Amino acid sequence: MTTLAFALLFVLACTGYVMNRRAAQAIWADGTRLHSLSNFHGLYSLLLVVIPIFVLIILWLLLAPFVINAITVASLPADVMSEASSGQAQLILAEISSIAGGRVFGDPEPWKIDAANRLVFLNEASSYALVAAVVVLGAALAYFARQRVSAEFRARQRVETMVSGLMIFCATVAIFTTIGIIAALVFETWKFFSMVPFTEFLFGLNWEPQIPIREGQIAGAGAFGWLPVILGTLVITAVALIVAVPTGLMSAIYLNEFAPKSVRSVVKPFLEILAGVPTVVYGFFAILVVAPAIRSFGQSIGLDVSPNTALAAGSVMGVMLIPFISSFADDALSAVPNALREGSLAMGATRGEMMTTVLFPAAIPGIVGGVLLAVSRAIGETMIVVMAAGLIAKMTINPLDSVTTVTVQIVTLLIGDTSFDNPKTLAAFALGLMLFLVTLLINVFALRIVRKYREAYD
Amino acid sequence: MYDADQNRTERKVGQKDIKITARDVQVYYGTNHAIKDVSVEIEDKTVTAFIGPSGCGKSTFLRCLNRMNDTIDICRVEGNIAIDGEDIYDRRVDPVQLRAKVGMVFQKPNPFPKSIYDNVAYGPKIHGLAKNKSELDDIVERALRRGAIWDEVKDRLQAPGTGLSGGQQQRLCIARAVATEPEVLLMDEPCSALDPIATGQVEELIDELKQNYSVVIVTHSMQQAARVSQKTAFFHLGNLVEYDDTEKIFTNPQDSRTESYITGRIG
Numbered sequence: 001m002t003t004l005a006f007a008l009l010f011v012l013a014c015t016g017y018v019m020n021r022r023a024a025q026a027i028w029a030d031g032t033r034l035h036s037l038s039n040f041h042g043l044y045s046l047l048l049v050v051i052p053i054f055v056l057i058i059l060w061l062l063l064a065p066f067v068i069n070a071i072t073v074a075s076l077p078a079d080v081m082s083e084a085s086s087g088q089a090q091l092i093l094a095e096i097s098s099i100a101g102g103r104v105f106g107d108p109e110p111w112k113i114d115a116a117n118r119l120v121f122l123n124e125a126s127s128y129a130l131v132a133a134v135v136v137l138g139a140a141l142a143y144f145a146r147q148r149v150s151a152e153f154r155a156r157q158r159v160e161t162m163v164s165g166l167m168i169f170c171a172t173v174a175i176f177t178t179i180g181i182i183a184a185l186v187f188e189t190w191k192f193f194s195m196v197p198f199t200e201f202l203f204g205l206n207w208e209p210q211i212p213i214r215e216g217q218i219a220g221a222g223a224f225g226w227l228p229v230i231l232g233t234l235v236i237t238a239v240a241l242i243v244a245v246p247t248g249l250m251s252a253i254y255l256n257e258f259a260p261k262s263v264r265s266v267v268k269p270f271l272e273i274l275a276g277v278p279t280v281v282y283g284f285f286a287i288l289v290v291a292p293a294i295r296s297f298g299q300s301i302g303l304d305v306s307p308n309t310a311l312a313a314g315s316v317m318g319v320m321l322i323p324f325i326s327s328f329a330d331d332a333l334s335a336v337p338n339a340l341r342e343g344s345l346a347m348g349a350t351r352g353e354m355m356t357t358v359l360f361p362a363a364i365p366g367i368v369g370g371v372l373l374a375v376s377r378a379i380g381e382t383m384i385v386v387m388a389a390g391l392i393a394k395m396t397i398n399p400l401d402s403v404t405t406v407t408v409q410i411v412t413l414l415i416g417d418t419s420f421d422n423p424k425t426l427a428a429f430a431l432g433l434m435l436f437l438v439t440l441l442i443n444v445f446a447l448r449i450v451r452k453y454r455e456a457y458d
Numbered sequence: 459m460y461d462a463d464q465n466r467t468e469r470k471v472g473q474k475d476i477k478i479t480a481r482d483v484q485v486y487y488g489t490n491h492a493i494k495d496v497s498v499e500i501e502d503k504t505v506t507a508f509i510g511p512s513g514c515g516k517s518t519f520l521r522c523l524n525r526m527n528d529t530i531d532i533c534r535v536e537g538n539i540a541i542d543g544e545d546i547y548d549r550r551v552d553p554v555q556l557r558a559k560v561g562m563v564f565q566k567p568n569p570f571p572k573s574i575y576d577n578v579a580y581g582p583k584i585h586g587l588a589k590n591k592s593e594l595d596d597i598v599e600r601a602l603r604r605g606a607i608w609d610e611v612k613d614r615l616q617a618p619g620t621g622l623s624g625g626q627q628q629r630l631c632i633a634r635a636v637a638t639e640p641e642v643l644l645m646d647e648p649c650s651a652l653d654p655i656a657t658g659q660v661e662e663l664i665d666e667l668k669q670n671y672s673v674v675i676v677t678h679s680m681q682q683a684a685r686v687s688q689k690t691a692f693f694h695l696g697n698l699v700e701y702d703d704t705e706k707i708f709t710n711p712q713d714s715r716t717e718s719y720i721t722g723r724i725g
């Protein structure tokens with residue numbers, strides 16, 4: 001039925017478009033000068049029909065189930081509902097809708113079957129009503145649009161207004177989503193801080209969040225200091241950057257300035273493939289290849305290396321970031337005008353001197369912007385560390401030790417037994433909010449540098 | 459067509475030494491034959507002007523003289539170019555040292571996004587011309603004075619060079635080029651972004667430079683060629699049509715194409 005509604009909308013919109021266009025062309029054929037081209041008259045009708053009806057269908061689909069459920073519940077025998085708790089009411093409703101869907105288990109009471117029949121009827125009525133509403137409203141709008149076709153009608157301006165309204169709507173979707181995410185995070189974090197003191201979270205050196213959710217569970221006493229966790233994130237990020245920044249920069253410099261075309265045409269696609277490898281694949285690369293290699297190497301020189309090291313997770317994450325940094329640096333270097341290269345070479349600079357004295361300083365703001373974006377990716381990266389970093393939070397900066405990260409902890413806190421009135425679960429939101437703030441700061445910083453870089457030479 | 463050999467036999471006593479000799483130079487951009495059979499001798503302590511219609515290969519030929527064409531992948535140079543008798547396209551010649559000796563000013567000003575001071579100090583620094591800071595300061599000041607821009611920038615040497623006006627930027631680039639004391643200075647339409655006053659100053663500078671160096675200047679202004687140069691070469695469609703004393707080119711050209719160009723009928 002919903003498909004039918006959309007199909008009718010499509011037909012009405014096209015009809016409106018054709019009618020208006022024809023009408024406008026007829027006026028034009030009479031020799032009158034139109035204010036707007038006939039195409040705009042058509043588009044005016046099209047948009048006037050499509051936008052409101054599309055919104056209507058969406059709202060209908062979102063709201064109708066609530067209304068129907070409310071009607072069904074209201075018509076149930078009074079004594080049943082008054083005794084039921086909210087959880088039981090949910091169950092009854094679920095049972096009724098499964099009966100309505102034809103799945104009858106056991107021997108339901110007759111009033112449930114009645115309710116199910118009513119539900120079926122209401123659902124059907126709702127879809128017919130939707131189709132009827134689409135047809136009536138659509139025809140009315142198309143008719144209205146058709147009435148307005150005249151030589152003086154400013155269809156182009158109307159169309160532009162509607163289109164720019166659409167664009168504004170699309171642009172604000174991102175804003176509202178962000179605000180929604182922040183609001184959800186802040187709300188849950190607020191609940192968390194009503195259970196765990198703010199100072200303990202911010203300055204505590206212990207992170208042992210595995211407290212019992214239900215009575216009788218065997219678990220730790222609980223400690224919620226985020227410092228060891230963020231320290232783990234920072235250690236892994238640092239390792240990743242130590243791997244990624246020099247390699248990425250060198251490869252970009254080589255590809256941009258020194259590589260012959262043939263090498264460039266081979267290496268670039270490989271870098272792009274590297275960028276397309278799913279992080280979960282990097283994750284098992286880290287556990288299966290890198291971590292054992294580091295471990296056996298460490299043992300061979302007499303070092304005590306734990307099985308999950310920050311070094312393994314960080315260096316694999318670094319490999320993941322190489323194409324990112326390399327492509328940013330590549331863009332920054334390519335953006336440097338050729339005249340500067342020639343100017344430098346003509347002064348008798350070698351290519352290396354040209355690179356270090358002119359190109360690199362000119363490109364550095366762009367490169368720094370790329371590195372900072374890479375930092376926020378490293379901080380937010382989840383899959384590799386979930387697979388390859390440890391779970392135990394330790395106050396250590398030794399990369400050969402096992403560390404855990406903010407993202408790993410969020411994942412483990414939300415996996416398995418959860419309950420949203422327990423500090424264990426809510427701690428995930430507090431960590432999420434902190435992570436969000438840290439990456440936001442870095443991104444703002446990065447964007448500023450990138451913007452400054454745009455002004456560097458114009 | 460102009461023939462360098464013939465010119466040499468006619469050389470009179472008192473004429474200046476030859477600084478650059480080019481023989482049968484061909485330049486190709488891929489399949490585009492941009493310079494055809496050009497042979498020319500450029501004298502020391504002289505200003506030589508390259509004139510000719512747009513796209514005739516003046517810049518291309520100029521860029522052969524300091525091997526800037528090496529930086530263009532598709533560009534191929536054939537023939538023989540020697541400076542002070544040494545073939546600059548020889549394998550043993552380091553283009554980096556060559557370019558330190560043959561300075562260049564580009565058509566479009568291209569200051570580095572560094573301070574005015576660092577722009578001018580760039581060459582002396584990479585070639586190690588100054589022993590200490592005060593020596594470097596002197597070099598920078600002298601170069602800026604010769605670039606006729608000292609008075610305008612002496613109070614803001616640490617300001618970025620890209621913040622200057624187009625004409626100031628060009629004079630900064632000239633100062634940058636002369637700071638390394640090159641033996642040959644190649645200038646590709648150095649005055650196309652300058653007002654008449656700055657143009658006059660640059661021309662004065664060129665006049666002064668020719669005391670010590672040989673200067674090659676590409677220009678679209680006949681008046682400028684006539685004012686600053688002693689020798690003029692006229693290029694047309696990749697050929698060197700005529701090369702002679704400036705006076706002679708402008709008063710009594712041998713080739714009909716030269717005549718129609720300088721009188722404004724072609725180009």
Ligand SMILES: Nc1ncnc2c1ncn2[C@@H]1O[C@H](COP(=O)(O)OP(=O)(O)OP(=O)(O)O)[C@@H](O)[C@H]1O
Nearest residue numbers: 487490492510511512513514515516517518519530
């Ligand atoms: N980088 C390049 N790649 C390919 N072809 C080029 C390149 N530079 C110049 N050419 C070609 O070489 C020919 C000569 O160009 P050149 O720049 O030397 O002319 P010009 O005499 O300096 O002209 P103008 O007075 O306009 O500066 C032209 O046909 C041009 O298309």
Ligand SMILES: [Mg+2]
Nearest residue numbers: 516517565646
């Ligand atoms: Mg040119």
